[in-house]
Amino acid sequence: MIPRAAFAFSVALATTASAEIYLASRERAIHPPACPDYFNISIYHVNDIHAHLDEITTSGTDCTKPQNGCYGGYARIKAVVDAGRKKAKNSLFLNAGDEFQGTLFYSYYGGEKIADTLNQLNIDAFTLGNHEFDQGDKYLGEFLDNLTMPIICANVDSQDKSINSTVKPYHLFPQYNLAVIAVTTDTIPLISNSDDSTSFADPIKTVQYWADYVRAHEHVERIVALTHVGYEVDIAMAQNTTGIHLIIGGHSHTLLGDMAGAAGPYPTVETNLDGEEVFVITAYRYGEYLGLLDVQFGPNGKVVGVSGGPIHLTNQTAQDADLQAQIKEWRVPFDEFGNEVIGDTTVLLNHNGCKTGECNFGDLICDAMLDYRAAQSAPAGCLLNGGGIRVDIPIGNITRGDVITAFPFGNAVADVSLTGRQLWDIFAGAVSGVSVFNGQPVVTWPQISKGVRVTYNPTTKTLINLEIGQGDEMPMVDFDATYRMVTADYVAGGGDNIMPAQSDIVVLDTLDEVLTAYIQRLGSIDEELQNRVVLVNDTTPVQS
Known part of the structure; x- marks a missing residue:
């Protein structure tokens, strides 16, 4: 069926433009x-x-x-x-x-x-x-x-x-x-x-x-x-x-x-x-x-x-x-709340590129989410849609309003259980741009936390290796194991086509609340790019 829509216009002539x-x-x-x-x-x-x-x-x-x-x-x-x-x-x-x-x-x-x-x-x-x-x-x-x-x-x-x-x-x-x-x-x-x-x-x-x-x-x-x-x-x-x-x-x-x-x-x-x-x-x-x-x-x-x-x-x-x-x-009603300083950053928290690859803002929020759930569910890592990070936070003081503007959708933290095979397929889809689960486009790159490392060939768009493990050891993902991962309710529900929609999702605190508490505890942020995504020329996956 070809649906509908309505629109009306009026036109104008401007006299100045930045690029005539x-x-x-x-x-x-x-x-x-x-x-x-x-x-x-x-x-x-x-x-x-x-x-x-x-x-x-x-x-x-x-x-x-x-x-x-x-x-x-x-x-x-x-x-x-x-x-x-x-x-x-x-x-x-x-x-x-x-x-x-x-x-x-x-x-x-x-x-x-x-x-x-x-x-x-x-x-x-x-x-x-x-x-x-x-x-x-x-x-x-x-x-x-x-x-x-x-x-x-x-x-x-x-x-x-x-x-x-x-x-x-x-x-x-x-x-x-x-x-x-x-x-x-x-x-x-x-x-x-x-x-x-x-x-x-x-x-x-x-x-x-x-x-x-x-x-x-x-x-x-x-x-x-x-x-x-x-x-x-x-x-x-x-x-x-x-x-x-x-x-x-x-x-x-x-x-x-x-x-x-x-x-x-x-x-x-x-x-x-x-x-x-x-x-x-x-x-x-x-x-x-x-x-x-x-x-x-x-x-x-x-x-x-x-x-x-x-x-x-x-x-x-x-x-x-x-x-x-x-x-x-x-x-007026929201300025006082939004202008409260919660910490500072010595580096630009950059959202540019978060939809297509690793970004330092994605590294930070995923680590904050992992930290938030560490005591309760001890997740192996974090997956988050990079497109949900909407603006930079510049060097200097960080306000509540900055965090809310960066994460404006009200998305909340959620835990999901995924097999190693599912995690491999998630990143294989992210690398190729097409979901292994349903053949539809993967809309945004999944940001990841410490404890997760993705290696792929950008030319052939082939996933070469996926390593998951906290501490110094980063073992290859075990296809037969089940991993507890922290994500956002939007991603867990199938949003951005990163993973198949999960059932029985328990929604926790919102992303902006979690990041705000994390920044308040650290006081100052110096998050450089963590290089959790590794690009190589290899063409053969270590497993498939």
Whole structure:
């Protein structure tokens, strides 16, 4: 079944961008610049704000030292978009999802203040990210009922009445002869908490279905895809569809542009099945950048030229005073609690790379979880989804708010019993990227504690050795033995497809509480990378 979603847009033209570009497509050679049938529109876009309503540091934590730089915040986004739209004849403002989870604005208020903020931004269309489903369909439906903008998501099929009545597959902008079709990632059942009855169709096939439908039934000349599927899937979508010439994405937190650390150009240009150009854009994460692309469409709906670039929202970017005052007022109830200093760190606790390999923040939290359960269940080691670590904690004082922001999902510690064979298969799946248990993608690398060492060949993606044992000895895993492991309830329930869902899980303290107590006891953290993951050129596993 091809499901529904609803969305509405308005567009804007910004005057400044951090990486101004201009590209003339191959279509421009066919239709000269003076062609009166050209249509110009400015498109603003954001994605993966994750409850960062207020300004932040570059790592995503609260900005408590403006002299070191504050970035983003919806007050800056609103100010820039409002100013740009006043100058634009045609404009849209699109949101590619994942507003939930990430800061105390969500932990304390749930979706309430997020909805209040979004409703003040004149967003023209909003699609659903995976984290919108973290508290189930009913909670999401109640949140959507409070939004005043169209919501669109074509590949979700939910039994919740509010989602069904609110979410549509596409939204028309007849004044622009344009339709926006939206899809979200079909991995949501693996990485979030959608209802068991909710299904997600293949996003690429769904976009093609609705693009064909819209052209046949709505007679729209221009089609834009709004997605929450990730940059790589966006590229695959561009290459394997027809009739769509602009894709605006989210989910993978990908930085595009000509700045340091960018994963590719803004826009990234691909070629579709008809040999036509498709322009792919996304706007990083947490609102540090506001995406802006000025698009020129030819008379056949193809893109003939683009200009613009991601706008870096810094201390020098004006804020909307009324919205910023509201945000500061909302902070009052949780600021005193969140600002309590619990210790300090002499090294950057880095979350970058935690989804794809070992990171020092993952080493630290896994050791904290192991320590927490040592007296009660004496676990052999820890397994934790690296994608659950959301931001860095910089050198200096560590506050409660820092820890909550790094672990915002409320996930709790749980013990599981796994055979050595199961543990081997877990890491074989992590190394290859495909679960041995069900053949589905392993969404994130499992972070590990002391007492666990993984050796693999990154070229062949082959697990070479798995060693488990506390103390100086690190014996090879015994396939026939049973190991007690500490993890998070989310992972134990099958989250991120690391392990098969376990039954009879006993949920203990939350990860943020466990890490807070650990830091308070140590006082100061100097956690360097522990090198628990070893890369080799060997090709033959020590056992299989």
